[in-house]
Amino acid sequence: MRIRYFAAAAQAAGTHEEHLDLDDLLAGTPDSDGEATLGHVLDLLSAREPVSAPVSGDLLVRRATSLGTVLLRCSFLVNGVSAQDRSRALKPTDELDVLPPFAGG
Secondary structure: OEEEEOOHHHHHHOOOEEEOOHHHHHHOOOOOOOOOEHHHHHHHHHHHOOOOOEEEEOOEEEEOOOHHHHHOOOEEEEOOEEOOOOOOEOOOOOEEEEEOOOOOO
16 A cells, blocks of 8 residues: 655655555554554554654753654545545555645635
C-alpha cells in the first residue's frame, strides 16, 4: 500500500511517501483476523515515533513533533475518499493520504 504524507505529517515522517507491505503488518498483528485495517496501519506508524510530551528548555517551551503526535490531529483519505473509521479494511493496492489540519485563507 502506498502512504502519502502532506505538510507537517511529511515533516514528522521524514518522507513524503512510503510503501507498506500489509502482509508484513498482519504477521505482527495477532488480532487482525487476516484483514489489515486503517487502525492497524495508524498504530504501526504511531509506534515508530510515539506521541511525545512537551519539551522544555530555558525560556522556550516547544512541542516535539513526532509522527504519533501529528497523526492524532490528521484526517485520512483512502483512494481519495475520507476515511475516519479505524476498522475500515485496507487492500495492498490502496493509497492512504495523511492530511494534517490546514490553516490559511
